[in-house]
Amino acid sequence: MSIRHPDYEHEQKRLDETRSIIKREVDTLRKEVKEFTDDYVKQVVNYKKGKELRYLEDQGLEKPYFGRVDFLKDETYELDRVYIGKRGIVRNDTFDSVVVDWRAPIAGLYYSGESKDAFFRNGREIVRGEVRLKRNFAMQDGKITGIYDGALKETIQREVGHPDEFLEEGYIDEFLAANLNQTNDSRLKDIVATIQSEQNDIIRADKDRPVVVQGVAGSGKTTIALHRLSYLIYNYQDSMMSKKFMVFAPNRLFLTYISEVLPELGVEDVQQSTFLDWAAKLVKPMLPKGWRILDPQKPLQLFFEETYSDKERQVALHRLRFKGSLAFREVLHRYLSYVAQNRISFKKLGFVYKRTQQVFTIPGEEIRQLFTELYGQLPYRRRLEALRKHLKQEINKQLFAHLREVKIDLDKQSLHKFETMIEQVLDHYFSIFPELQVWEAYRELITDPDLLGELIQSNDDTSKELIIQDVCASSKDIFANERIEPEDAAPLLYLRHLIEGLEQADHFDHSVVDEAQDLSAMEISVIGLVTNRQSLTVVGDIAQGIHAYRGLQTWEELMEGVFLQPRAVYYTLAQSYRSTIEIMKCANEVLRKIELPETIMAKPVLRHGAKPDCLSWEGKDLPVQKIVKRIKSYLQEGFQSIAIVTKTAEASKQAYKKLRGHIEDVKLLSIKDTQFPGGVVVMPSYLTKGLQFDVVFTLDTEAYTDSEWDTKLLYVVMTRPVHRLVLLHPVDQVSPLIRDIDSALCEQDSL
């Protein structure tokens, strides 16, 4: 575990050897990359070599690997000693592997830890054996500065003697602790050296099944979802393309925040979008000219800001929840059946072959069955195409059977004439099918209470009536201004899937859905529709669901209602890596105010820090000078990213006005921002989702009531800091959420 490790000499020698190999590689690559060529293939090879060279120069030489695993194979008793790094390194002359890429199958052993019963997949083969050693290295300037051995439990046993007690407290190995304790620059990093076993299971999960992860705040959900992309592209580049990977995240700010880690992980050209930005591109061309999608912030203002009446909120809640629900998805399906049943009269198809006066018919019932059953799974338009083809074949079959019977041989010209006649007959027949237009159909459905009432299924008639009235009347009002709302986008796309089918070109090879609890089941269903082979990674935390008016209430909704074929694999992550024990204990105390399953309480890793400060101030005006003084002292201590968080966007603007003259470079962030600047920022609570900072101030803690939404919102904010949390409130206004937090958990004082 330290420099006096018995293997130190040996490991340093191994590192020296590896570094000299890398130096030779660097020299060769430098020469090769410099060579000019106008051959396209060679240019591509050179580009790849250039990338490899940059990695070796920037990182490979400094730290070629971070771990070692010794694996004794059951079958052959061979001992593989594998050094694992961020990228694989192969000797150019002998093609020997010097360092194995962390994503390679054998590297999985390193992450699952020491075990007598281990295995990895080598293509189709499963190689079994024993992991004899898992070793981590700390390195600096080509020197080994630390060697950490063993699986967690054994290490603790050796060092302190009481493994279970420590594990319960969230003990982590020294190597991980050393990594976590570095001051954070608030950007996401790669964690390839310290991926934990339960995280590794998610990263390496089956690519062709949806993966759903409930992970507490700071458990690494975003990080591992991105590592999974890197893993997938490394192992399946024949069947997947990184430019067909999509990351859905809650806002544009968050997208730039995560985008920096992607090149580090070797996946550069991944698409990234909010659900709405992506959906809007597909939905806008479907709308009548001049129509627009309303601002997605509207509902947040409606629910978090005080200017709206309870009635307005209630109506919006009914409408928004309904539009995102699986019940509505069912209604969309039923609408198509309704059209088939009520708006198409399946008459018999008949025609006469004039030359012999033979009458051919296909009964209406048979056509109905073909349409609703045999081709029932296809989108409406494709069903029509398939049905037409089918009927044409059937007519041909009947005709040729008849011709054989009456011994008539048709010449080319007669055949052509006959073909034309069939097309005419079919054209006439198909005029009975309504030409469904997605937008028109949707509009009819969502504004006509009688139709919706007929298609909705609910046991509770009174609430059904109420919901239908709210949904239809308020949707009509929105449409009257030639607007749709963001929550219309997913059902519109779903209906398009049912009527026209979604373009294959818009499909993804893999989709990551981050902060999935804030999307509706309908939205996630749509993402499922456009993701090939259901290759999705869906991560989130129900405790952080701040879009309760539309988001998921439980993961069961997805497991039982969306991902059925194939079924999703569900994982939970309870260990939290971001904040100190002191911060997480305090945040958990707030979360306990609402009823949530125990599985979503975070267990912080064993990293201590200062207790959160809960500071009250006297007087009418915010004590700007005192707050500024605190911020400055944190900056002097070396903390680089500080978030001053207010509950609403409006409050952020006010706070920014007060602070900007006193703190250099302070920035105000709003939903419109796309760049995440770091430094000192003022921002509304809901925008902090997914982000992290060294220090977080909640400027108006008193604004959070004890409603479920406010509780979750404050919890989100309280779980953003890596090192320090400061909760501020006027002395005579205390939020019920923090009123009775034990003074053992937070430092209560006046500012």
Ligand SMILES: Nc1ncnc2c1ncn2[C@@H]1O[C@H](COP(=O)(O)OP(=O)(O)OP(=O)(O)O)[C@@H](O)[C@H]1O
């Ligand atoms: N195995 C690990 N080793 C080192 N750091 C880790 C590990 N897992 C997570 N972290 C760190 O924990 C922090 C939180 O990670 P991340 O933002 O991915 O979590 P999250 O679950 O998405 O959080 P939230 O839901 O609160 O937004 C990051 O700084 C990340 O680097």
